[in-house]
Amino acid sequence: MSTITVCAGTINPPNGCVTIPVVSDDCTDFTGGLSFLNEEVSNVQVPDGFVCSFYE
Numbered sequence: 001m002s003t004i005t006v007c008a009g010t011i012n013p014p015n016g017c018v019t020i021p022v023v024s025d026d027c028t029d030f031t032g033g034l035s036f037l038n039e040e041v042s043n044v045q046v047p048d049g050f051v052c053s054f055y056e
Contacts, residue, residue: 001021001022001023002047003020004019004020004022004045004046005017006018006037006041007043010042010043011044016036017043018034022052
């Protein structure tokens with residue numbers, strides 16, 4: 001399993017960031033504990049070999 005870092009603030013230095021475990025061909029909804037990211041994502045760090053799509 002890999003992780004992505006998603007931020008509602010800056011990525012360097014990290015501000016408002018969370019690390020989310022990801023699995024290939026799986027979606028993660030920004031609900032529940034991640035709802036603060038909904039419509040607020042400003043920076044993302046994705047590991048090599050992964051492609052992520054974000055939708056409104």
